[in-house]
Amino acid sequence: MASAVLRIEDVSVKRGRLFTLEHISLSLTAGRTLAVVGESGAGKSTLIAAVLGLVRPASGTISWNNAPVHHCRPALVMQEPRAGFNPALSIRQTVMEPVVASGKPISADILEQLCGQLELPVDLLNRRPGEISIGQAQRASIIRALIAAPPLILFDEPLSALDAVTQKQTAQLIAELQKAYGFAALIVTHDLGYAAAYGDEIAVLRAGRIEEVTSPREFVSAPGTNYGCQLRDAAIELGALEQTV
Amino acid sequence: MRSVITLTILFIVLAVVGPLLAPHDPTAINIPHRLSAPGDEWLLGTDALGRDILSRLLYGARWSLGLAFLISVIGLCIGTLFGLIAALGGKTADWLVMRTTDTFLAFPELVAAVVIAGVLGAGTGSLIFALCVTGWMRYCRVARGVGLTLKTRGYVIQAKLAGMSALSIARWHYLPALLPSLAVVWTGMFARAILGISALGFLGFGVQPPMPEWGTMLLEARLHMRSTPLQMIWPGLAVVMCVLAINLAGDALRDALAKENNAV
Amino acid sequence: MINIVLGLLLRTAVVLTGTAVATFTLLWLAPGDPALAVAMARYDSIVSTEIIDLVRAEAGFDAGFWPAFRAWVFPLLSGDFGRSAVTGRPVLPDLLSAIAYTVPLALAGLAIGLLISLPLAIIATRNPGGLLDRFAVAIASLGTAIPAYWLGLLLILLFAVKLAWLPAMGTRTPLHILLPALTLGLGVAASLTRIIRSGILEARTQSFLPAFKRRGVIDSTIGKDHIAPHAAIPVITVLGLELAFLLEGAVMVEVIFSRPGLGSFLVNAVEARDFPQVQAVVIVAALLFVTINLLIDLIYRVIDPRIGESNA
Numbered sequence: 001m002a003s004a005v006l007r008i009e010d011v012s013v014k015r016g017r018l019f020t021l022e023h024i025s026l027s028l029t030a031g032r033t034l035a036v037v038g039e040s041g042a043g044k045s046t047l048i049a050a051v052l053g054l055v056r057p058a059s060g061t062i063s064w065n066n067a068p069v070h071h072c073r074p075a076l077v078m079q080e081p082r083a084g085f086n087p088a089l090s091i092r093q094t095v096m097e098p099v100v101a102s103g104k105p106i107s108a109d110i111l112e113q114l115c116g117q118l119e120l121p122v123d124l125l126n127r128r129p130g131e132i133s134i135g136q137a138q139r140a141s142i143i144r145a146l147i148a149a150p151p152l153i154l155f156d157e158p159l160s161a162l163d164a165v166t167q168k169q170t171a172q173l174i175a176e177l178q179k180a181y182g183f184a185a186l187i188v189t190h191d192l193g194y195a196a197a198y199g200d201e202i203a204v205l206r207a208g209r210i211e212e213v214t215s216p217r218e219f220v221s222a223p224g225t226n227y228g229c230q231l232r233d234a235a236i237e238l239g240a241l242e243q244t245v
Numbered sequence: 246m247r248s249v250i251t252l253t254i255l256f257i258v259l260a261v262v263g264p265l266l267a268p269h270d271p272t273a274i275n276i277p278h279r280l281s282a283p284g285d286e287w288l289l290g291t292d293a294l295g296r297d298i299l300s301r302l303l304y305g306a307r308w309s310l311g312l313a314f315l316i317s318v319i320g321l322c323i324g325t326l327f328g329l330i331a332a333l334g335g336k337t338a339d340w341l342v343m344r345t346t347d348t349f350l351a352f353p354e355l356v357a358a359v360v361i362a363g364v365l366g367a368g369t370g371s372l373i374f375a376l377c378v379t380g381w382m383r384y385c386r387v388a389r390g391v392g393l394t395l396k397t398r399g400y401v402i403q404a405k406l407a408g409m410s411a412l413s414i415a416r417w418h419y420l421p422a423l424l425p426s427l428a429v430v431w432t433g434m435f436a437r438a439i440l441g442i443s444a445l446g447f448l449g450f451g452v453q454p455p456m457p458e459w460g461t462m463l464l465e466a467r468l469h470m471r472s473t474p475l476q477m478i479w480p481g482l483a484v485v486m487c488v489l490a491i492n493l494a495g496d497a498l499r500d501a502l503a504k505e506n507n508a509v
Numbered sequence: 510m511i512n513i514v515l516g517l518l519l520r521t522a523v524v525l526t527g528t529a530v531a532t533f534t535l536l537w538l539a540p541g542d543p544a545l546a547v548a549m550a551r552y553d554s555i556v557s558t559e560i561i562d563l564v565r566a567e568a569g570f571d572a573g574f575w576p577a578f579r580a581w582v583f584p585l586l587s588g589d590f591g592r593s594a595v596t597g598r599p600v601l602p603d604l605l606s607a608i609a610y611t612v613p614l615a616l617a618g619l620a621i622g623l624l625i626s627l628p629l630a631i632i633a634t635r636n637p638g639g640l641l642d643r644f645a646v647a648i649a650s651l652g653t654a655i656p657a658y659w660l661g662l663l664l665i666l667l668f669a670v671k672l673a674w675l676p677a678m679g680t681r682t683p684l685h686i687l688l689p690a691l692t693l694g695l696g697v698a699a700s701l702t703r704i705i706r707s708g709i710l711e712a713r714t715q716s717f718l719p720a721f722k723r724r725g726v727i728d729s730t731i732g733k734d735h736i737a738p739h740a741a742i743p744v745i746t747v748l749g750l751e752l753a754f755l756l757e758g759a760v761m762v763e764v765i766f767s768r769p770g771l772g773s774f775l776v777n778a779v780e781a782r783d784f785p786q787v788q789a790v791v792i793v794a795a796l797l798f799v800t801i802n803l804l805i806d807l808i809y810r811v812i813d814p815r816i817g818e819s820n821a
Contacts, residue, residue: 052406073408083399088421094400101408144403347520348527351795351802355757356775360532360791363779364539440656444761447658448776460658467662467765474666481659489654496650 003030004065004072006051006152006184011060013046020046022208024060028201030151033178033185035199035216037192037231043208044188048156051186052076064152072152073098075145079157081137084144085129091140092125098148106147114143117180118173135166142174146181155187159194171198192235196220204228252494256310256487263306269297271304272455283475292465292476301457302483308458310487312369313438316376320438321431323377324384329419331385332392333411343389346382354379358441362450372451376441383430391423425502432495436488443484459484513810521803528795529585533578536784564594581788590789595781600789603774608793610770614689614762615755621694622751626701633702634709645702652699657758661692661765678767689766693758697751704746749805756794 006028013021021043028034038044049055051062053070064072075098078084085094099106115122118139124132125140132140138161145153158174159167175198178185189195195202196216204211204219204227212224223229264271274296283290290298331342349357361375395401395418404414445451446460454461459480466477544565548556572580584591590600633645668688669677676685760772767773771790778786 054402070406074406076403076406078399078403080399084403086400086418086421089417093417094403097404097409098407100413101404101410144407148407344520344523344527347524348531351524351528351799352791353753353756353794353798355760356791356794359760359775360779360787361535363776364536364782364787366540436654443656444658447761448764450779463659463662470662470666471670474670477662477666481656481662484656484659485651485654488656489651492650492654 004151004184005029006062006064006069006186008047008051008062009060011050011057011062013043013050013055014058015046019058020208021050021057024205024208024210026203026210026213028152028184028186030184031178031182032200033175033187033198034201034203035187035189035195036203036205037189037195038205039190041207042205044190044205045156046208047205048076048154048186048188051154069152073102073148073150074152074154075148075150077138077141077145077153077155077158080161081134081141082129084141085137087129090126090128091132091137094129095125095140095144095147098144098150102148104148111143111147114146117177118143134161135163135170138162138166138170139173142170142177146177146183149181150183152184152186155185155189157189158187159189159191167194174198192231196235204231252490256306256314260307260310260314263303266303269300271296271300271457290473290476292462292469296457298462298476298479301462302459302479305457305459305462305480305483308452308456309439309442309460309484312373312442312452313435316373316380316438316442317431317435319373319377320380320434321384321427324381325388325423325427327381328385328388328390329392329415331389332396339389342385346385349379350382352379354437355441355444358445359448359450362445367450367453369452369456372442372445375445375450376438380434380438380441383434384427387426387430388423391426392419395419395422425498429495429499429502432491432498436491436495439484439487439491443480514807517803517806521799524799525796528799529582529792530578532788532791532795533581536788537574537577539782539784585792590792591785593783594785595783600785603786604789604793607769607771607774610768611759611763611772614686614693614768614770615759617686617690618693618697618755618758619751621690622697622701625694625698626705629698629702630705630709633706634713637710642706645706649699649702649706652695653703655696655699656761657692657696658761658765660695661689661762664688664692665765685766685768689762689768692762692765693755696758697754700754701751745805745808749801752798752801756798 006026008024008026011021011024012019024047026034026036036044036047046055050057051069052074053062053068062069064074085091095111111125112122115125120136120139120143124136129137138158155174159170162170171194174185187195187199196219199216201213202216202219203213204223204225206227211227212219214224214228218224219228220232223232292298292301327342327346331339334342357379358375361378362371365371365374398418401414401418404418409417442451442458443460443463446458446462447464449461449464451460452458454465462480463477466473466480470477544561545556548561548564581591588601590604592599593603629645629648633642636642665677665688668675675688676682677688679685756771759770760775762768763770763772764776771794774786775790777783778790
């Protein structure tokens with residue numbers, strides 16, 4: 001059986017009279033990572049919303065395994081980790097939501113195993129979102145994303161709310177978890193260094209259009225477009241590409 | 246929140262226990278002792294038919310407070326439901342619900358209540374219906390407002406993505422956030438319902454005699470204002486005390502919530 | 510701006526249509542045979558079926574909902590409220606004379622309310638949290654809890670029965686308006702005091718005011734040019750709400766003081782089940798209400814253009 005694929009075909013999204021995405025075509029195979037980079041306002045969040053079905057595209061289709069994406073119950077890891085947790089509920093309650101919703105029984109040790117992998121003390125789950133750190137909240141939201149074992153997880157700027165040390169740890173953690181659980185990851189980020197280090201492919205999004213789709217190595221050595229060059233040079237100046245080059 | 250809960254319990258106790266404390270049968274007619282002054286036998290005196298006013302007041306608590314409670318809770322349910330439909334049901338649903346709300350708000354409350362209760366025929370059922378029809382719009386607006394802000398919250402989006410049913414999302418994410426604001430509205434509407442019931446009673450469209458409702462008692466007492474003015478004081482005083490207590494509790498609740506919001 | 514105004518007008522039209530349909534539906538669905546009720550009210554005795562049928566045809570009750578609705582609503586657009594089902598006289602003149610009694614009462618009530626609440630709120634906010642302030646707040650809270658009908662009865666008891674200073678019932682002399690207006694005005698004063706007070710306090714906490722003070726702008730200028738506009742918005746809102754209060758208060762006050770007016774007109778019409786009259790009062794009240802709210806909305810947008818951008 002051919003492995004499942006996320007296909008975004010010729011998708012345009014309109015907001016009011018303006019196009020926020022125009023003729024986007026991308027694909028992502030199960031178990032691999034697609035990193036979409038772009039500046040703020042390029043349409044990254046709209047892309048995520050479109051894939052998740054929160055925004056209806058004006059034209060084009062988005063499918064997972066030739067079926068609507070929501071059938072596979074994709075998970076989302078958000079930029080602001082605390083926002084994903086209801087301040088009135090315990091972390092555990094929110095983390096278990098995907099399991100409760102799926103109606104499938106799940107053994108308690110999966111939660112414990114995940115907590116172990118993410119180095120999150122289990123008793124932290126009984127606290128409220130206001131009582132844990134942002135780094136802990138981000139790890140909890142990754143647990144939540146993983147707990148029902150979805151084949152596709154979307155990451156919306158997963159590192160930008162974290163400090164430098166935690167950023168590195170979290171990036172590695174996501175890569176390790178991906179190896180272990182085999183989900184496809186669509187990572188949207190403005191951090192070219194992160195995209196180049198962990199993406200199997202990089203798509204450059206600018207003003208609602210895809211400028212190019214390449215491998216990280218190729219992108220770093222020879223970007224296909226002027227805009228790609230500018231992005232790369234700016235990133236090199238900031239020292240963001242050290243690990244890849 | 247605590248003040249409101251305390252008050253609610255107090256009123257429920259009053260409505261339940263009140264009649265047990267009543268020294269006389271509230272409907273027992275005693276013509277020889279009609280319109281007697283307050284004294285040992287009748288602590289607050291008797292009315293035109295010789296019925297004990299204190300007993301009627303205590304039984305009346307059941308009507309006034311109990312009905313007001315019922316009406317305000319029905320309004321709460323209807324309003325919250327419509328408000329959430331407006332907030333979550335998409336643009337068309339929102340427009341429809343909001344224009345319906347505007348339409349109902351276009352009638353002055355008491356005028357509409359008088360017409361509805363009067364046209365449907367005097368009686369407790371019409372009274373409840375009239376005050377429910379005129380009393381759900383505030384809840385609706387508040388629920389819609391809160392619902393609209395919650396809709397875009399991360400945890401609500403996450404719950405939706407996880408495939409939680411609409412019912413559990415409403416139960417776990419909307420209700421807890423809605424409750425405090427709705428509680429503030431509820432205290433206001435509870436007080437208004439008490440006033441509305443007694444106003445309709447006073448106009449003769451409410452609870453029908455011989456049931457001892459405070460507004461109806463006032464209507465009867467009014468006829469004997471010159472000879473026994475005290476008879477008219479008691480039911481009014483009862484209404485004022487209840488409404489005042491509820492309003493103060495509502496104010497306290499609102500202040501507490503404002504403080505909490507500032508702290509976060 | 511034009512779009513906003515057009516939007517408001519459209520919304521008002523929708524709401525008015527809704528009120529007409531709602532009113533008519535209620536009366537249409539009312540229990541009992543309206544024709545019988547009218548016939549009984551008109552002839553005041555047991556009536557034959559022929560007369561009932563006659564009344565039914567005359568009032569258009571036999572035509573079905575929509576024809577009857579149309580027969581009512583189209584003349585309404587040209588100001589024809591139909592004829593009273595009981596007396597057979599046109600509704601409009603009676604309604605207008607009722608309004609002519611209610612408007613002075615409402616205005617007098619509003620004037621008394623403002624006369625009490627404005628000075629009280631201003632004095633109270635001189636020293637927020639002080640003795641006077643707390644006294645004003647307490648009085649206002651008590652005032653909002655007192656139902657108009659009880660207050661009216663108490664005033665009658667005090668001024669007309671015990672002291673015999675003022676007349677209470679009817680409208681024979683101009684003095685007769687004093688007690689009813691006072692009843693209305695005290696209720697208005699209670700809620701206005703609260704709102705004006707918090708409006709002034711809120712405006713004072715605006716961050717630009719200390720800066721003005723430091724620059725030496727004199728107090729009276731600050732009060733006039735900067736605090737007043739900020740306090741004005743809530744006051745305008747409240748005046749809109751007060752209109753509701755005045756209308757509702759008028760119903761009760763007119764009944765208590767046996768005054769003619771919209772309130773008595775309404776209560777009598779409902780008791781007689783005179784549906785054309787009931788419909789007329791309700792529609793006029795709704796029209797008044799909706800128009801005032803429309804005006805308030807427009808004034809808001811003139812005072813503070815930010816309002817209305819957020820709520821669609």
